[in-house]
Amino acid sequence: MFKHQQPFSGFSVDDAEKAKEFYSAILGLEVIEVPDMQGILKLKLSADSHILIYPKPNHIPATFTILNFPVHDINDAAAALTQLGVKFLIYDEPGFKTDDQGIFHGGGPKIAWFTDPAGNIISILEQND
Incomplete structure (x- = not known):
């Protein structure tokens, strides 16, 4: 049987200091530098999840969503992040269009990417539970 401890995911960045500033100051998450x-x-997500x-050095940005933040009101969350300097992605493809705030309303939860x-x-993404 495969035995493990608490699993976690990871992703690369090209500049750890910029990442630390963004995830802590803009998104309000606890960011811990790993000693040595x-x-x-x-990036601390909860008491037992990171x-x-x-x-x-040769980082290539992910072409898929690496992290999703559920919110109660996507319009309020998008406005708050925009005030902090976040720019939302605008999609205008057949069958896949976002509004001028970058929010997709095409089925499922309302969602916006940055x-x-x-x-x-x-x-x-908007989740009301």
């Missing part, structure tokens, strides 16, 4: 591992960060962020300083894609 220069540039390695832990994501590892690591610098990679990128971190390394170009990795992140979303906010």
